[in-house]
Amino acid sequence: MSADEDLAGCGTTVRPATDADAVAGVPPRWVALPESTQDVAAVMRVAAAHGLAVVAAGAGTMLHWGPPPERCDLVIDTCCLNEVLEHASGDLVARVQAGVTAESLTQVLAARGQRLSVDAPAEGATVGGMLAAGSAGPLRFRYGTSRDMLIGVTVVLADGTVAKSGGKVVKNVAGYDLGKLFTGSYGTLGIITEAAFRLHPLPADSRWITAVVAEPGQSLLESLAASPLEPAAIEIDRPGPREPVTVSVLVEGVAAAERAKAVQDLMGMDAAVAEKPPAWWARLPGEEILLSARGLPAAVTGTLRVIAAQAERLGLAPHVRGSAGAGDLLVGLPPESDPAQVAAFVTAVREETAATGGRLVALALPEAVGVDFWGPVGALGLMRRVKERFDPERRMAPGRFVGGL
Amino acid sequence: MSTLQRLTERLSEILDQDSVITDPVRLRTYDCDGLTYHRATPGVVVLPDSAEQIAAVVRLCDEYGVPFVARGSGTGLSGGALPRTDGVLIVTSRMRRILEIDIPNRRAVVEPGVTNLAITEAVRDQGYYYAPDPSSQQICSIGGNVAENSGGAHCLKYGFTVNHVLEIELVTPDGEIVCLSEHDPGYDLLGAFIGSEGTLGIATKVTVRLSRTPETVTTVLAAFDDIEGGGRAVSAIIGAGIVPAAIEMMDALAIEAAEAAVSCGYPEGAGAVLVVELDGPHAEVDHQFAEVDRICREAGAFEIRVAASAEERAAIWRGRKSAFAAVGRISPAYIVQDGVVPRTSLPEVLAGIDRLQEEFGIRVANVFHAGDGNLHPLVLFDDAVPGQGEQAEAVSGRILDLCIEHGGSITGEHGVGVDKSRYMSRMFSEEDLDTMQLVRCAFDPKGLSNPGKVFPTPRLCGEVPGVRKGVHPLVESGLAEQF
Numbered sequence: 001m002s003a004d005e006d007l008a009g010c011g012t013t014v015r016p017a018t019d020a021d022a023v024a025g026v027p028p029r030w031v032a033l034p035e036s037t038q039d040v041a042a043v044m045r046v047a048a049a050h051g052l053a054v055v056a057a058g059a060g061t062m063l064h065w066g067p068p069p070e071r072c073d074l075v076i077d078t079c080c081l082n083e084v085l086e087h088a089s090g091d092l093v094a095r096v097q098a099g100v101t102a103e104s105l106t107q108v109l110a111a112r113g114q115r116l117s118v119d120a121p122a123e124g125a126t127v128g129g130m131l132a133a134g135s136a137g138p139l140r141f142r143y144g145t146s147r148d149m150l151i152g153v154t155v156v157l158a159d160g161t162v163a164k165s166g167g168k169v170v171k172n173v174a175g176y177d178l179g180k181l182f183t184g185s186y187g188t189l190g191i192i193t194e195a196a197f198r199l200h201p202l203p204a205d206s207r208w209i210t211a212v213v214a215e216p217g218q219s220l221l222e223s224l225a226a227s228p229l230e231p232a233a234i235e236i237d238r239p240g241p242r243e244p245v246t247v248s249v250l251v252e253g254v255a256a257a258e259r260a261k262a263v264q265d266l267m268g269m270d271a272a273v274a275e276k277p278p279a280w281w282a283r284l285p286g287e288e289i290l291l292s293a294r295g296l297p298a299a300v301t302g303t304l305r306v307i308a309a310q311a312e313r314l315g316l317a318p319h320v321r322g323s324a325g326a327g328d329l330l331v332g333l334p335p336e337s338d339p340a341q342v343a344a345f346v347t348a349v350r351e352e353t354a355a356t357g358g359r360l361v362a363l364a365l366p367e368a369v370g371v372d373f374w375g376p377v378g379a380l381g382l383m384r385r386v387k388e389r390f391d392p393e394r395r396m397a398p399g400r401f402v403g404g405l
Numbered sequence: 406m407s408t409l410q411r412l413t414e415r416l417s418e419i420l421d422q423d424s425v426i427t428d429p430v431r432l433r434t435y436d437c438d439g440l441t442y443h444r445a446t447p448g449v450v451v452l453p454d455s456a457e458q459i460a461a462v463v464r465l466c467d468e469y470g471v472p473f474v475a476r477g478s479g480t481g482l483s484g485g486a487l488p489r490t491d492g493v494l495i496v497t498s499r500m501r502r503i504l505e506i507d508i509p510n511r512r513a514v515v516e517p518g519v520t521n522l523a524i525t526e527a528v529r530d531q532g533y534y535y536a537p538d539p540s541s542q543q544i545c546s547i548g549g550n551v552a553e554n555s556g557g558a559h560c561l562k563y564g565f566t567v568n569h570v571l572e573i574e575l576v577t578p579d580g581e582i583v584c585l586s587e588h589d590p591g592y593d594l595l596g597a598f599i600g601s602e603g604t605l606g607i608a609t610k611v612t613v614r615l616s617r618t619p620e621t622v623t624t625v626l627a628a629f630d631d632i633e634g635g636g637r638a639v640s641a642i643i644g645a646g647i648v649p650a651a652i653e654m655m656d657a658l659a660i661e662a663a664e665a666a667v668s669c670g671y672p673e674g675a676g677a678v679l680v681v682e683l684d685g686p687h688a689e690v691d692h693q694f695a696e697v698d699r700i701c702r703e704a705g706a707f708e709i710r711v712a713a714s715a716e717e718r719a720a721i722w723r724g725r726k727s728a729f730a731a732v733g734r735i736s737p738a739y740i741v742q743d744g745v746v747p748r749t750s751l752p753e754v755l756a757g758i759d760r761l762q763e764e765f766g767i768r769v770a771n772v773f774h775a776g777d778g779n780l781h782p783l784v785l786f787d788d789a790v791p792g793q794g795e796q797a798e799a800v801s802g803r804i805l806d807l808c809i810e811h812g813g814s815i816t817g818e819h820g821v822g823v824d825k826s827r828y829m830s831r832m833f834s835e836e837d838l839d840t841m842q843l844v845r846c847a848f849d850p851k852g853l854s855n856p857g858k859v860f861p862t863p864r865l866c867g868e869v870p871g872v873r874k875g876v877h878p879l880v881e882s883g884l885a886e887q888f
Contacts (some may be wrong), residue, residue, distance in 0.1 A: 090640060090749035091778070113646055134593075147596055148568050155840075163840035164833070169745045171565075171777045172814035173554045173600050174821055174832055175859065176841040180596025186527055189592075196770070201646030222509055226532070228620035229686050254687030294588045300510040327510075359588045378589045382577065385847040402591040 003050040007032070010046050012039040017312075021075055023055045024400075025367065028075045035080045037154055037162055037193040045160035047074055047395065054158070055397045056191045058099060058126030062133045064288070065363045066186050067373055078128050084108045085194065086168070093151065093168050095196040098128025114199045117143040119282040128192045134184025136280040138233035138250060141225075141325035143200070146183055149172040152196035153179035155189075158391045162193075168197045172350055174326035176210015181386070187397040188405055189390040197270040197373035197402070203232075203252035207260035210278055211271035216324070218301045223266055224249055225297060225325045229259050234325030236300075237280050240317050241308035247324070248278050285321040288364055289342060293320075293349065295325040295358030306352045307331060314341040314348075330363075346371045377402045409448045409491055410467045416451060419461040424499075426450035435494055438479040438486040439541070443823050447474070447488030454499050456574060456582055456609035463607070464580030466493055472853045475607040477518060477546030481553060482741055484824030485602045485858055495607060497548050503527050504610070511615045512571055517548025517608050521555075524613060533615040536563040539818065540726055551608045554600030556818040557649040557680070558725070561776040563616070565818075568601040574610035578849035582609070597844055602820050603855035605848040619684035622650070623694050624712040626721045627679045627701040628672035632656050632771070633675040636752050638704035639775045642655035642681065643748065645700065647693050652776035653680040655727050659732070659770040659783065660724070665729030669724030672708040679706075679775070680725055682718075728772045729783065736768070738794070740801045743819040744808035748778040757807045758782060765801045767793070779817035780808070806831070821859045829861050839864055 007014040013033040021031050034040045047054050053071035057063050058078050078099030085095040087212075089112040096105060102120030105127060110113050119137025120130065129135075131153075136145035143149065152166030155178060165178035182192055213220075216236060224234050224247075233250040247267065251259045257273075264271045285291060293303055304320060311318050316337055322329035333342060342365070349358035354376070362373040377383070380403045387405045390396075399405075416425045426432055427449055436444045443742065448471075453459045472492035479486055488494040500516035503523065507513065508531055513524055521542040524535040538557035539545055545555070552570060556565045563569075572586040585595040598605050629635045635654050642652065651849075655663065657676045663669050671678050679701065683693045690853055712718035732739050734865045746754045755771065762769050770783040771882075782804055786797035805815045805828055815821070815828045829838060838860060846866035848854070856863065 073522075088749065089746060090643065091747040092643065095745065144564070144568055147593060148564065159839065161836050161840060163837045165837060165841060167812065167814050167832075169747055169778055169817070171556060171560065171745050171774070171779045171817040173556075173565075173818055174814050174816050174825070175829065175838070176601055176844050177567070177596060177599075178841060178844075180593045181844065183596075185594055201648065204646065218509075225511070226508075228532075228617055228619055230617075230619075230689075240567045253686070253689045254692045255686065258688045259686055296507075297509045298507075357588070359590065374590045377591050379583045379585055379594055380591065381581075382583060382594055382848065383592045386594070386844065389843040389847045401832050 003046065003052060006049065007043070009276050010042045010393065012043050014043070017075065023057065023072050023075065024064050024066070025066050026072045028055070028072045030073065031075045031077050033077050033080050038154060040076060040156045040191055041160045041162050042194050043076060044156050044158065051393065051395065053395050053398055056128065056187045057130065058129030058335050059101060059124040061122040061125045062129055062135070065133055066400040068367065069397050070146040077265055078126060080220060080252045081193060087112065088168070089114055092199045093170065093196060094199055095152070095194065096127050097170055097194055098192050100127050101125065102127065102130065107210060109199060113202050115202050116149060116197050117200045118146045118149055121284055127195055131183050131192050131195060132185065132187050138235050138323060140321050140328065141234055142232040147180050148181040148193055149197045150183060151198050153182060153192060154194035155192050157190040158393065158395050166196065168196045186401045187389060188401040190396060203256070204254045206250060206252045206275070207256045208248050208250055208274045208277050209260050209263045209267060209271050210246060210274065211267045212244050212246050214244050215304070216245050216301060218298060220247070220267065221300060221324045222298065224263070227263070227266065231263065231325065234323065235281065235320065236320070236324045237278070238320045239310040240319065245304070246278065250277070268288040280321060284332065285319040285330050288335040288366055289333040289337060290364040291331040291346065292361045292363055293329045293331055293353060293358060295327050295353060295356060297325060299328065299353070299356040299358055300324045300327055302356060303329060303353050303358060306349055310345050310348045314345050316341055316345055325339065339366060339370070342369045343371040350375045374402045408469050408648045409471055411469050412465050412493070415465055415611045416449070416462065419458055420451055421452065424452045424454070426452070435476065435488060435496065438476070438481040438484060440482050440484040440822065441823055443484040443487050445488050445490050447494035448490055448492050450496060452496050452499050456576060458605055459495060459609055460576045460580045460582050461580065462493060462495060463576050464474065466853055467579050467851065470851065470853070472856050474855050475548065475552070475603050477549035478520065478544045480541040480545040481549060481822065483816065483820040483824040485552060485820050485822035485855070487823050491610035497546060500609070502752070508533065512612055513615055514610060514612045515547055520544050520548060521545050521550055528615055529618070532618045534618055535613055536569055536616045537566050547611050547613070548608050550826045551599050551611055552601070552603045553818070553820040558653055558774060561774065562650045563654065564744070567596055570595070570599055570611060571614055572612035572665040573598060573608050575606045575608050577606045578851065587663060602822060602859050604845055604859055606854055606863045610866040621686040621687045621690050622682065622718065623690050624721050625681045625694070625697055626671070626710040627681065627706040628675035628708040629677045629679065629704070629706055631676040632755060633752065634677045634705040635775070638679055638701045638706065640699040641704060642697055642747070643776070645696055647696060649681050649776065651682040652682065652774070654678070654773050654775040655725060655728060656771040658768060659728050659772045662731040662735045662770060663728050665734040667723050667727045669720065670858040671724055680721055725772070729781070732770055732785060733781045736787070738786050740784040740797055742780070742782045742784060742801050742804050743816050744780050744805050744813060745817040746778045746780065746808050746811045746813035748776070750811040750813070751775065751778060754780070754807050754811055758804060760824050761800050761803050765796050765800050767797050769800065775868065778813065823858055826859055826861045829859070
């Protein structure tokens with residue numbers, strides 16, 4: 001039977017793809033709309049029988065991240081995997097299908113005074129997409145990234161095998177943690193269909209303490225990060241290389257107002273205390289051209305200087321934003337930036353920040369830029385072996401990940 | 406000459422004489438870890454001093470097809486460091502250097518043999534500590550913590566080893582030295598390695614996150630008539646949106662044992678005690694303490710003590726931390742169990758444990774991390790009474806069944822090791838276990854790194870289908886033909 005016939009008969013809605021379904025410019029032939037893990041498994045078995053290359057897609061907010069797939073026959077759209085399966089508020093745990101959006105999960109959890117302590121990167125982003133991209137926002141300083149909140153996962157492999165690891169209890173060391181492996185894997189190992197998370201109580205009160213400085217001193221950032229006032233986030237925002245830097249600190253808890261005053265003292269009297277976040281809080285600083293500059297917290301101001309100097313040299317206007325506390329910055333560039341200059345910028349910043357242990361990775365780049373997304377990758381040999389075991393035929397988002405995996 | 410003997414002869418190429426143990430009497434001192442009823446005398450023990458030496462030993466194992474097991478301080482409670490009689494035991498006790506303390510970046514780099522507590526001691530004066538705190542923290546090694554993804558009483562608020570390790574240098578099962586960093590792009594092999602119980606290689610250098618010492622710590626001891634009262638208090642505390650650093654509970658039998666062992670002076674007549682520790686900024690902790698105090702009274706606490714000093718805090722914790730060893734005072738033998746249930750299922754599961762006690766005539770003392778539903782039932786028996794050991798074993802297994810029935814786990818922090826591999830298929834399907842073992846096959850296709858642990862049946866890794874490069878060796882040597 002043809003792939004068309006088999007897909008039509010697999011029990012899941014499969015429609016012909018349109019131009020709007022393209023993955024980073026690569027158009028698929030079909031889009032499947034599964035409603036359950038079993039549906040995904042059935043579709044994947046057909047894909048395996050016909051050697052189809054498969055890309056999983058959530059809301060598509062980060063689908064353009066990473067290099068384009070080498071091949072893409074079938075998109076598995078998780079839009080109908082949209083059920084919050086369980087909110088065990090007494091256990092501070094929730095189980096969801098991968099296509100649940102961050103907003104709808106936030107609403108469900110907030111109704112019982114809880115939250116998932118991971119910031120959504122964009123409106124509409126799905127839980128599955130956030131996991132596949134390994135996304136994290138300001139709260140990562142205190143809570144870590146999505147991998148740190150994930151306690152259980154169900155995945156479907158390239159051959160249709162359904163596997164789970166972890167569970168729905170926070171404390172659990174039985175077996176390997178496949179959730180960690182799949183988080184941030186860009187869909188190259190299989191498809192995440194369900195996830196269980198540990199939750200936190202919604203903070204009783206929150207304050208943002210914000211100050212604008214010409215250039216933040218490393219000592220200020222370090223004293224904030226080291227403060228026993230327990231900030232939940234320490235963010236910076238710099239809209240351009242010659243612009244001043246906004247530093248914003250979040251404190252959460254019953255005594256947030258009182259602690260905010262103490263943070264204000266640390267930051268200087270120009271700092272303002274607000275009950276709402278700055279408008280840019282937890283938003284990506286770029287769309288089509290977006291880079292991640294990660295490294296040691298103490299290297300943040302150095303990285304800011306490198307970015308500004310290279311931008312001046314190359315005539316670019318990078319917007320830098322991110323967690324100064326965690327040493328995790330994002331750099332956005334206007335979409336109209338000259339591709340050759342962007343490539344030179346990526347290479348130069350990558351080389352200069354490497355001296356202090358930094359890594360510059362491109363999240364999103366137009367094809368015309370033509371520079372390596374990843375930079376040096378440690379342990380690539382092991383990663384290749386993992387990929388070969390999980391997806392020996394290279395059908396899961398082929399080419400979208402490090403080393404061309 | 407056996408393969409192991411031939412390998413042993415070649416160890417002198419790597420290690421000096423006093424770093425290789427072959428004397429049967431000395432070998433026997435390594436025949437078990439903290440789970441003492443599984444024993445096996447290792448074929449040979451090596452005491453390497455560096456990652457390079459470990460890599461060289463592992464390469465020899467790879468060459469001869471000899472299994473190897475890594476061991477830190479040997480405090481594990483699931484037999485994860487149980488040696489192989491036909492293999493090499495690689496002990497990291499000589500690798501105890503703290504290599505770097507980097508306060509501006511809040512991290513420290515240590516060798517795998519460094520004890521958990523030694524890290525905290527090295528940075529305490531500067532206002533930092535290492536958060537994961539397994540009960541054995543005075544002696545357990547960081548390498549072992551990495552292997553087991555160790556938790557501790559305070560992981561309710563602060564998470565586990567995996568949330569506090571930023572980088573690992575390891576020796577892979579084929580003897581390569583590889584670094585896994587949280588900053589590296591690519592698969593989160595760091596996260597997959599932590600908690601893999603020594604089956605994916607040996608950690609040789611570990612970079613850990615240092616946490617800021619909290620501004621204040623308040624430790625509360627609340628005594629209840631019965632375990633139900635304590636349970637109500639725990640639910641209400643979580644329900645009030647408070648995440649304490651720790652919430653621990655002990656039942657009457659556990660209290661009796663602790664009292665006999667360390668005279669911890671817990672309130673007389675308590676059917677259950679709750680230890681609640683709150684930490685953080687003063688203003689938050691003051692508020693939370695008022696709430697916890699009110700909640701405990703409403704739940705029926707008849708006495709509440711608050712530690713006003715480090716000494717008083719230590720006194721409250723002494724009973725709890727000594728509980729495992731203390732049951733030795735009230736029972737000739739015991740099994741320490743480690744199961745997890747969703748916290749809200751605690752009352753039902755405890756009632757189930759009560760029924761098991763009656764059914765089997767076996768006493769169970771309950772100690773648990775109540776905040777996250779991690780139970781440590783201590784199953785008491787007399788090994789001099791024929792059959793009682795088996796009965797205790799049966800009760801212990803049935804407790805795990807209860808945990809699984811309620812959507813929990815067979816181990817919260819002690820690991821699977823040899824002890825629980827047979828329970829893995831009750832919690833996971835064959836597909837789940839096979840998929841996990843794909844990771845094993847990627848790291849260790851020959852299955853030489855701590856074999857026989859974690860998985861009930863090893864997966865034969867075989868070749869990766871579809872990626873064969875060149876002519877198959879069997880074809881090349883004329884032993885097979887390909888059609």
